[in-house]
Structures are given as C-alpha cells and as structure tokens.
Amino acid sequence: MNTPLRRLSVLVIVMFVALMGSATYVQYFQASSLNADSRNVRTLYRDHGQDRGPIVVAGEPVASSEPVDDPFGYQRMYADGPLYAPVTGWYGLYRATGMERAANTVLNGTDDSLLLSRVRTLFTGAEQGGGSVELTIDPAAQQAAWDALDGRTGAAVALDPATGAILAMVSRPSYDPNVLAAHSTADVNTAYAELVEDEGDPLFNRTIGGNLYAPGSTFKLIDLAMLLESGEYQPDTEIEAPTEYLLPGTQDTMLRNPGGGTCGGDTVTLEYALQVSCNTPFASLAVEFGDDALREQAQAFGFGESLDVPMSVTPSQFPADPDPAQTAMSAIGQFDVRVTPLQMAMVSAAVANDGDLMRPYLIATERGPDLQVTSRTEPEVFAEPISASTAATMRDLMVNVVDNGTGSPGQISGVQVAGKTGTAETGLDDDIAPDAWFTAFAPADDPQIAVAVVVEDGGAFGDEGTGASVAAPVARQIIQAVLAE
Amino acid sequence: MATVAPSRIRTGRAIEVWLLLLAVALGVGGYALVGLNTGGTLPEGFLTYVLVLVAVAVVLHLAVRWRARYADPLLVPLVLALNGIGLAMIHRIDIGMTARGIPFAAGPRQLMWTALGAVLATAVIIALRDHRTLRRYTFTAMVAGLVLLILPMTPGLGVSRNGAQLWIELGPLSFQPAEIAKILLAVFFAGYLVTNRDVLTLAGPKILGLQLPRLRDLGPLLLAWAVAIGVLVVERDLGTSLLFFGLFVAMLYVATERVSWILIGLLMFAAGALLAVSLFPHVADRFDIWLNALDPEIYNREFGGSGQLVRGLFGLALGGLMGAGWGEGFPHLTTHANSDFIISALGEELGLTGLVAILLIYLVLAQRGLRMAIGVRDGFGKLLASGLAFTIAFQCFVVVGGVTRLIPLTGLTMPFMAAGGSSLVSNWIIIGLLLRISDSSRRPASEGGGQIVGNETALIALGSRTEAAAATREPSHPSQGRRGEDDGGDQHTEVVPHP
Secondary structure (H helix, E strand, O other), rough: OOOHHHHHHHHHHHHHHHHHHHHHHHHHHHHHHHHHOOHHHHHHHHHOOOOOOOOOOOOOEEEEEEEEEOOOOOOEOOOHHHHHHHHHHHEEOOEEOOHHHHHOOOOOOOHHHHHHHHHHHHHHHOOOOOEEEEOOOOOHHHHHHHHOOOOOOOOEEEEEOOEEEEEEEEEOOOOOOOHHOOOOEEEEEEEEHHHHHHOOOOOOOOEEEEEEEOOOOHHHHHHHHHHHHOOOOOOOOEEEOOEEEEEOOOOOOEEOOHHHOEEEEEEEEEHHHOOOOOHHHHHHHHHHHHHHHHHHHHOOOOOOOEEEOOOEEEEEEEOOOHHHHHHHHHHHOOOOOOHHHHHHHHHHHOOOOOOOOOEEEOOOEEEOOOOEEEOOOOEEEEEOOOOHHHHHHHHHHHHHHHHOOOOHHHOOOOOOOOOEEEEEEEOOOOOOOOOOEEEEEOOOOOOOEEEEEEHHHHHHHHHOOOHHHHHHHHHHHHHHHOOOO | OOOOOOOOOOOOOOHHHHHHHHHHHHHHHOOOOOHHHHHHHOOOOHHHHHHHHOOOOOHHHHHHHHHHHOOOOHHHHHHHHHHHHHHHHHHHHHHHHHHHHOOHHHHHHHHHHHHHHHHHHHHHHHOOOOOHHHHHHHHHHHHHHHHHHHHHHOOOEEEEEEOEEEEEEOOOEEHHHHHHHHHHHHHHHHHHHHHHHHHHHHOOOEEEEEOOOOOHHHHHHHHHHHHHHHHHOOOOOOHHHHHHHHHHHHHHHHHOOOOHHHHHHHHHHHHHHHHHHHHHHHHHHHHHHHHOOOOHHHHHOOOOOOOOHHHHHHHHHHHHOOOOOOOOHHHHHOOOOOOOHHHHHHHHHHHHHHHHHHHHHHHHHHHHHHHHHHOOOOOHHHHHHHHHHHHHHHHHHHHHHHHHOOOOOOOOHHHOOOOOOHHEEEEEEEHHHHHEEEEHHHHHHHHHHHHHHHHHHHHHHOHHHHHHHHHHOOOOOOOOOOOOOOOOOOOOOOOOOOO
16 A cells, blocks of 8 residues: 555645645735735735835925824825925825825835845844935925915926926915825715815826926927027027918918017017017928927927826827928917926926936935935936037027016026016917916026926916916026025 | 664654744744734733643643654644644734724634644543554444534534534534544545455456446445535535545545546546536636636625635735734735635735745645555554545645635635634544554554554464564565565565564
8 A cells, every 4th residue: 555655645745836836826926916906905004004104305204104093003194285295196095196106115115125124124023114205396496386376276397407306396276185195984085076076176286297288389499499400590590470470271360479469570580589479480480390390309308208207297299290280380389289397397407408408306315214325316318409509599598588578577686587488378269368388497507497387377367367477477486496595 | 792782762752842842932932923013012811822832732742652652753743833823823813803893712712622632632642542443443433424424414403604504503612523524434434445455456347447346345435425425515515525535535546556546536526526516506606716716796796706715815915925924914804814714814924935834834744644654554554544644635735725726715724723623623633643553653663562463464363473573673664674565454465574
C-alpha cells in the first residue's frame, strides 16, 4: 500500500501548490484591480481610517486629517475650504476630486516613492501615515483673486512664468469641501445634491475644467504670435482695418469691430490694431494665413494637449475644420474656439518667459510621513511656441495695450503691466452679457507673475461689461498682491 | 575493540517541547496583537487564553510521554499553532463585529471547545492502547456514522441553518454530527477495505483493461458510501459530501493500488456534479458564482449571489503580500468571516506571506500523517492514518480553493481554525488517533509490541519472537529496508529472513 501512499502524498503537495498559486494570483496579481473595484468598501475604510497626509500651502495645511471617534477614525478637514476648493477638491466617502484624487497615492502613503518609509514602518511597527503635498499656491495671490471675484462668477489663474508654478487658482462660486467630506452619508448626499443643482455650478473648477470658455479677443495674442513668427509682420506694419469685414463665403454677414466703430482708419499698424483690439484686421489676416497656420500656433501654446497639474486639465480647442468665415471668427476667439483660463495664462506666461512655455504645476514638493522630501518638482519647458524676439515684440505690444489701449484698467503705478483684454460673446443677441477676459504679466521687464481672469456674463455690468472694465481690475489686484511681497 | 553501541532512540519529545513553545507563542502573540492593535491594551481574558493554550500543550505533551512516547513530535505543535492562530482571528472578528454593532462572542466558546478537543485527544491516547482495536468495530462504526448523518433529519432534533440541515440541537448545545461521522466512516472504510482488499483487487471482471471488483465485494462499501452521500445531498451539505467522496476514493486507491479507481472516481464525480447542477439550483448557483464572481449582476443578486465570495477576495487583495497586520484589516466585512471565510480573514491581516505559512503548516501536518501511514505495519493503520490525513488536506483544498476561486465554493470549515465546536472537537479526535498510530509507526523494533502488527496473523502463527523482531528491525524507514515493493500490509504473507 506504500506506492499509492507516496503518490497520494505527491497529490497532496500538488494540491497545496495549487492553493498557493491561487492565493498568489488573488493577493498579488489581481490585488490592484480588486482594490480599485468600486464595490470594495475596504479600500474606502482603509483610506478613511488612516492618517492621510496634509495638503500644504505656504507651510499651513489647507487639508488635513484629524482623529475622530467614529468607525472611520479620521476626519478630513479643510481650512479655508471654499477658497482652496478648486485645488484641494474633496475627499469623500464615495469619491475624491481635485488634488485629493490626483495625489491620492502620496496622501494615503501607498505611493512608490514612499516605499522606503513603508518598509521602515514595517520594522518599527509604527502606523504608516500619508505623505504630505506642498502646493505652489501663493496664499496672497489666492486671497486677492478670491476677494476680487467676490460676488461674481468666474475664475482666475496665476502662474510664475519662469517656472510654471501655479500661484493662484480660484473659481467662484465655490463650495465647502468640509460638507462633502463628512462621514454621514445622508448629510453628504443632501449637500451634494444641492451643489449639483445650484445654477452657479459651484462644484465646477472653472480654471481647468470641462465647460470651456470662448476666449474672445485674448485669442488675438495667438494671431499676433502667428503673424510675428511668419517674419512678414512687424509692429509698425500697416494692415487693412475696414469698419466692416464681409465674412468670406457669405453674402451679407459682416464682422464689425467692438462697438461697431472704425479702427482709426482704413489701414492701421499692427501695434494699433492690438491696442484697440480691432476685429477686422485679425479676422482678415487669419483667413489669409489659413486655419492650419492658426491652429498650429494655438497648438504650440498647448491647445489640444492634455496636461496634468496633476489634476487633469481639459485641453483647449481650436476648431478642426473651419471654413474661411469660421476661421475669421475663430481668429477673434469666437466660433468654436474654447479655452481654459489656465491656457490663456500659459499664453501670457510664454510671452513673459522669452518664448519658453513652462509646464504648469501645482505640487512644489512631496514629503513622506517623516517629512523627508520624496519628490520635488523641477521646472520643465513644456513648449517653445514663439522665438525670443517674437516674445520681446509681443511684450512691447502688450505693454502698449495696458499703457495706451483697452487694457488701461490693468495699470499699476510704478509697475509696467503687459496685458490683453477680451470680451467674448456668449450668444447671438447683443443683449446677452459677454464673458470678460484679461490676461497679463508683470512687471514687463522682469515678469514675476502671469495671470488670466475670466468673469462670466460681464460681471455686475451685464451686457455693458468688457474685459477691460470687469476682468482687468481683478488681474491687477492679483498682480499687486504678488508684487507686494 | 569496537563494539556496537546501541544508538539512542530519539522519541522527539524534547523537540516537541520547543515546538510547543513556538506554537503557543504564535497563538498568544497573535491574540495579544489583536488587542493591542484594536484597543491599545491586551485583549480581555488574555490570561485565561494563555493558560488554556499552555494547559493544552502541557497536558497533551505529558499524555504523549506517558502513553505514546514515540508519537510524531510535530503533530501537537502544528495543530496547536493552527488552533491558536484561529482563536486569535476569531477574537479579532468578535471585536470587529461588535464594533459594527453586532455583538459577537465566538472567541470564548471556541476556547472552551479547544480545551474540550484537547481533552478528547488526550482521552483517545490514553484509552486507546492500540489503534487496531478499532478494526473490531468496523461495522459498528458504519452504523453509528450513518445514524449520526441521519440525525439532523430527525424532526425536533435537527435544525436548519442557511438552508442546510446539518445541525442537531440539544438544549443550548448544537452540534454537526457529520463531523464525527467523518471519523467513523474513515474507520469503517479502513476496516472493510483491509479485510477485503485482495478480493477487491484480484477478483472480478475486466472491462476495457480495468480490473473491476465483484459487486458483492464492493457492495456494502458502495452502499454505505451512497447512503452517506445521499443523506448529505438531502441535507444540502455540498462540502461534506465532497469530502466524503474524496476520502472514499483516496482510501479505495490506497487499498487496491489501482489507478482505475481514481479514473472511475473522477468519472463518477463528473457525472454527480453534472447531475447536481441540473437537479439543484443551489449547486448551479455555486458554479455561476465561481465563474462570474465579479459580474455586477451576480454580485448584487439577493440570494445566492457572489457578494460574500467577492468581499472575501477584496479582503485578500487588501492583505496583499505582507498583510494589514493583526487587527488592522476589515475581515468582519465578509459574512461568516470567522468560519467558512476565516482563510480570507487571515489572508487579509497576515498577507500572502502569512497565508502561505499557514498552508505550509497544514501541508506538513498532512504529510506527517501520510508518512506515518507508510511507516505503520498494519494495513488498517495505514488506511486509517492516510484517510484521516488526506481528509485534513482535502478539506483545506476545498476551503482555500473555494475562497480563492480555484474551485467552486462549498461550505466547509478550515480544520482547527474555523469557529465551530463540532469541527474543532472532531479534528482534535483525529489528531488523537494520528498520535496513536504514529506511536506504533515510529516505535523501534526493540520495544516490540506495535511493530509486529505488520503480519499480525502470519507472524503470530509462526510464534517466533526473534524472527518477528528481526523482521521488523530494518524497515521503520522503508526507503532503507525495502523488500521489493515494501508492502507490509496484512493478508500478504511475508518471508521472514533468518538472522
């Protein structure tokens, strides 16, 4: 009977090897997909029951976890919740948004960069805490943008043009993440439903998120870049500037200048066209150059590219196949051109940084639970949309816009500001309030900050609102806040 | 000058002491960590827990020294380690469930059952001087086993839980008689097969190259087995019927040495499985769950859904390689986490590393059982030891395979670990029997007694003690003293060499 007994013991070994194999399959190979399964309450409990790392702005946590006496163990708290909501997002029972989501692995301590720290806790037996994320946000700039946009619907983004660091990211109206991070499912659901139904769309991060804006005349900076890069145009080049421009391919559809007036003559210099933001010369030149040239220039500034800051930024769009009339409209930032405020800030930042567009980022440093730096963002060139000389020319032209043109409300005494206004029609009727835009950088000779501001529906001025009257003062306050430091 | 010095015979009792210390440390350590990690203090009743584990270790060790001093020194430590780890996890799930607002106190009961199990194992060693005695009760065991199986169907006595009619209730005590029936049927199979193995092997028609036994030889065996399976099917106990089937086929194969039995067994199993799938919706559900566990429709199904299995898998996934740590996971989110799903709870908190270590403990345990079957000289002992050892291994396979989705899930408990008195007590009794058999398996020839059993009839007929001793001197290591196919089973008369 011993032969079958030996075979039986081999069979038993085979059975156990199979068991170890299937356990390995589940616990190692299948583990990440099982952990990511939306039905897996454990992942939720684990993350909520853990000392999640803070999100830090200038040394102060804007999001942190406090121990509480409930089944989860920790409660996520947001200091200045609404102010930082577009950045932090919220960390709720069923979902996380914003930085809470984008930097989740660092904050919950499972990131690969924290491996060493995890190994250490394995031996010391200490509880593995999450890492912390330090943001590039300048609290002064953030607060200035927040205050300046008070009572309005809109967004502001500020960048350090030399590095791409995001200094301010404000979206109004906002919401309080504390409400959504509560542990009572019923309360959270009620609050969430209210926010979703709110007409002001407070949950929507207007600076980088989905429902894009028409850029209006701020898009002329891209036209300008294209013209200067072609080498055929200089600031003093005389260009045709009719009062009305018949859109090509149409019988009687006329494109007019803002206010319907002339542009100061039948021909004007390029400099002057930008200064008073004429529509007709840019529209006709765009038709002459063609939509491909314009799209290429837009793409060089980052249109159509997906970007993570690390929250993902909705790519700005230039229409794929416009006819000449649509190209003309696109050239003045209408038709199907759609941008994020971040994208327009990037345009200014590239001009400010001698033509080098730096990759925008929000995370300055990441630290492990032991406060050791595990990752530091190195500034990186994202694109080179224009040459240094084009950038220098554009800077002068933008300074002229603020000093002598539509951008005058953006002036700051003692500081040279370079900017461009925009007033984007949001409907066909004249009485629909436009979106007011302003993008700028300052000081012009040593840029510290590039900014883009959009105020929806003309702010308090209704259909009388323009980029100059509504958005430029907001940008000015942000710039002042940064330069005051 | 040189004289042959009799080498000291190692009983392994000293090693056993060290291993017992280690085993107790595993259980006590786990138990303490559960308390420290969940409440910051040592768990309630920590001292009682330590005392019971130490008492079990001391009592069993002394009993073995007294009555079975050659018994395998690994058995008790391995089992005590498993039992201790199980106790710690059961306590941990008590804490988790209580925190969820569902008061649970399976831990203290399991501790009581542990003590009872150890007492019964001790009783087996002391009361049963020679395992061959059991052979006398072959048919008694069969009848008793079948009666036990039928008990839960008795009106007024049996209770139905979760759709299965497996328990009997006597006042406050409830018991799963199938667990004890498992041992009794193993005794019956061993006794019957050892008596009839020659006729089973040699007589009978040959069909398609397979030597089939005569129906009249196989009849009683087949009948008893069929009744057992039938009863279990009616009681809807899938796991135990599968276990009995595995036990039956394995023992038949060991007894007859014919691979054909395995083939026939597998064919019968396939046929039975197909029949069960088409006849019983709950069996079909199990297959469905196994194949499409993560399918949302099956996951959300109100009855017979894969929710429990998938929650167990989530637990295993959370554990990953290193585990969440004692008390740091969420095993209590899985239904029946302390019984059918204790393995996924352990995988969650101890990780793949811990799970593999636990599986290795079971593997060593089963292999020691099979090893002693090879070593023991009487066929009955071989069959009983291998049957019982295989039962442990097979039960692990069915449980862990089910929980990790290697095979469809069938409700069975993890031996020594899962909460549940009947299972724990019956498995401790099995350990008592294995200790007894291993004692005679490892006893050196000079001690006489047990080793002569190899040819109990033939040698006693020869009446020569010296020859008997000589015959048995070599082969406690079959690899050394092999005589052809080193089969020492009874019925085959052996040639005994002269000294």
